[in-house]
Amino acid sequence: MLTTNRSKNLYQEVILDHNKSPRNYREIENFTHFAKGHNPLCGDKLDVYLLVDDAQTVQDVSFVGDGCAISKASASIMTTIVKGKSIEEAKALFTGFHDMATGKAEPSDDPKLRRLQVFAGVRDLPARVKCATLAWHTLDAALKDKDEVSTE
């Protein structure tokens, strides 16, 4: 039984894999930054933890929470990409991802976003853009020392 190209495009193997086995799905005990993210539309909630060293480098990043496959995979991939980056680089990634997910920029514009291109499918589904960007908004809030962020 084949699903449509549309569903396949939205739910690529890598998204399904991260949904099933999310990376860095844990709390960081000695975190330096933390924020709660909430998408009231679907009730998705996730917490993002960061450990940032004195050189402003993200030493560790993790998340915990429930959500749809898109939001969970986005959070999981985000943690793998942001680890080891400077705060400035992480913020730039957020902006780049946000612009790609909302259609402001083409997925191919920035080579640093190559691994995030699997989420380009949400651009045709406004209702799902928030799912893809929730973890990134939460990361951005944590880096700006905001405790909570809502996608509404």
Add this chain to the structure above:
Amino acid sequence: MNESLVNTKATPGRILQIRRDFPVLERQIHDKPLVYLDNAASTQMPRQVIETVSAYHTYHHSNVHRGVHQLSQEATDLYEGAREKVRAFIGASSVKEIIFTSGTTDAINLVANSWGNRNIGRDDIILISNMEHHANIVPWYMLAKRTGAKIEVIPVLDDGSLDMDQFAALVRKPNVKVVCVNHVSNALGSVNPVEQICQICRERDICTVIDGAQAIGHFQIDVNQLGADFYAFSGHKMHGPTGIGILYGREELLQEMDPYKGGGDMILSVSFDHISWNELPYKFEAGTPAIAQAVGLGAAVDYLNGLDRTYLAKYEDELLAYATKRLGEVPGMRLIGTAPQKVSLNSFVIKGVHPHDIGSILDGEGVAVRTGQHCAEPVMDRFCIPATTRASMSIYNTFEEIDMLTEALLKVTELFDVND
């Protein structure tokens, strides 16, 4: 393919004939035939309603109640004609009891503000069921905040029925002033024993506010038989336009109440020292109303009156039974709300798949369902789930569409590798 997938039950010709009245059902979505199963959110409009609204705009549009010219008289006649149609449709005694609002939410806000401000005080109890839509919670919460009244909750049983034993106990508490219950739950499909509730409340002189939004499109309502003090519903849940709804209120109560909103047409005379209110129902209809929408609602009443609603209610029951059976074949499926009395609506969760993912994949298959909390967060909490997928059926849905829903759901479970 699963053997059962070929077990298609044929839809009767009477329903196929009804389908021809609804132009949108001919649409293709993502190159697939539209399977519209989001009727609890909004029902589709038949050609007869669309054409009536169009004819109103084309030939009769004007403002109502004020003009001395021909168009204004025509618009007024159509608007007031729609009111009379609604009155007869729900069995109200007088058009004075039929107030046009912008929808169910507006109607309940009217009661909570106008009746509530006059009758609810500190330490009074507002009883609300656990399965209410936010529209029948938030206005009461706001009233409670204003007045110091308490909100108490009528529990829901595991099958999604209202806990009538608990209701009987709660309603005996002194100071219970109002009971707010939906006739049908939008999240569970449960049909509540509203007639019994209203009778118990009447014996104790407790006001009843019934949210009928989810009932009106499924079966015939008779407000006198139900005995409700207030009954609210929306046009777009009964094949009429959006932006129009009805508050039915018992005349005696409406007469005592002060207006909810101020403006033109709801007054008899105005000076800066004194204002005298217009008579019912105009006292509650400030400003230019949604005239075309009211006329469209009247056309929806005509349309439903032209159908055999007893047959359709029975057909929807069969459709529900079929959908319940077919959904049972989907791995990881759990129905939320299995009350013995239900309208044709199935709310469900699938193990390991978030409803939003289900909704997106179904959309790709042309199947429109609702996913989320359905503006009924407390009942989601009651069942310890963040959200559900809801397939809600109407008079034009078919057995074949239930098969298409089931096949689409099997694709979801295949993609997400769900096993029982």
